[in-house]
Amino acid sequence: MAHRLRLLRLDGVVILQAEELYRFYRSGEEETRALRGVTLHADAGEVVLVSGPSGSGKSTLLACLGGLDDPDGGIVRVDGHRISHRPEAERAALRARLVGVLFQSGNLIEHLTVAANVDLAQRLAGRRDRRLREELLDVLGLSARAGARPSQLSGGESARAGLAVALANRPALLLADEPTGELDQHTEVPVLRLIREQADERTAVVIASHSSAVRRLADRVVELKDGRAT
Numbered sequence: 001m002a003h004r005l006r007l008l009r010l011d012g013v014v015i016l017q018a019e020e021l022y023r024f025y026r027s028g029e030e031e032t033r034a035l036r037g038v039t040l041h042a043d044a045g046e047v048v049l050v051s052g053p054s055g056s057g058k059s060t061l062l063a064c065l066g067g068l069d070d071p072d073g074g075i076v077r078v079d080g081h082r083i084s085h086r087p088e089a090e091r092a093a094l095r096a097r098l099v100g101v102l103f104q105s106g107n108l109i110e111h112l113t114v115a116a117n118v119d120l121a122q123r124l125a126g127r128r129d130r131r132l133r134e135e136l137l138d139v140l141g142l143s144a145r146a147g148a149r150p151s152q153l154s155g156g157e158s159a160r161a162g163l164a165v166a167l168a169n170r171p172a173l174l175l176a177d178e179p180t181g182e183l184d185q186h187t188e189v190p191v192l193r194l195i196r197e198q199a200d201e202r203t204a205v206v207i208a209s210h211s212s213a214v215r216r217l218a219d220r221v222v223e224l225k226d227g228r229a230t
């Protein structure tokens with residue numbers, strides 16, 4: 001099985017194409033050059049780790065890749081669709097359909113149950129797939145917690161519920177910013193296993209992380225330094 005999946009990963013279908021991204025933050029006379037010409041590609045089935053010191057631009061890069069932020073220069077394409085340089089509503093619609101986003105700040109809506117959070121992610125993409133929802137909750141060990149609200153979840157359960165939401169539409173691209181940052185080694189394992197399995201289903205995965213377990217999982221590492229990829 002592992003062999004077959006490894007072969008699938010080698011066929012080089014480019015899912016993410018980010019070319020020469022620039023992002024500057026300005027406030028008064030101050031200018032922070034968060035991204036200075038970053039180019040990054042990810043293939044179907046590939047897990048790319050974005051690594052680098054604090055402030056090197058990792059979160060800014062991931063936000064631009066998922067259309068949460070718009071770069072000042074350069075272009076981002078996901079599965080052939082340009083997601084950069086569009087009005088926010090268009091970026092949001094493309095993101096809902098093509099990109100799963102798992103950020104540390106959380107992607108769960110507090111007043112909705114875990115199941116309703118997954119449903120909402122599907123509705124935003126114009127879909128409804130109860131079976132996939134049940135499958136995700138089952139694989140993530142959350143079936144018994146489907147009716148719980150985010151505030152009632154442990155840290156590990158929250159991370160897994162966030163992943164269920166990120167994967168609710170079988171995204172072409174999964175972006176994760178420190179997905180296991182608040183987890184201990186024990187709870188990190190199932191989250192990373194599911195990310196690997198998702199990649200094996202041909203999703204391209206880009207993860208920003210300091211975790212050595214994520215580094216071991218990655219097929220490729222891109223180092224960021226002062227807004228540049230080295």
Ligand SMILES: Nc1ncnc2c1ncn2[C@@H]1O[C@H](COP(=O)(O)OP(=O)(O)OP(=O)(O)O)[C@@H](O)[C@H]1O
Pocket residue numbers: 025026032033034052053054055056057058059060061
């Ligand atoms: N909204 C913002 N306004 C102004 N400057 C910002 C903003 N967001 C990020 N920056 C600056 O841009 C640079 C890159 O920040 P970013 O958060 O992308 O780095 P990072 O590598 O993700 O850091 P960390 O590992 O600490 O999360 C930093 O100098 C940061 O202070």
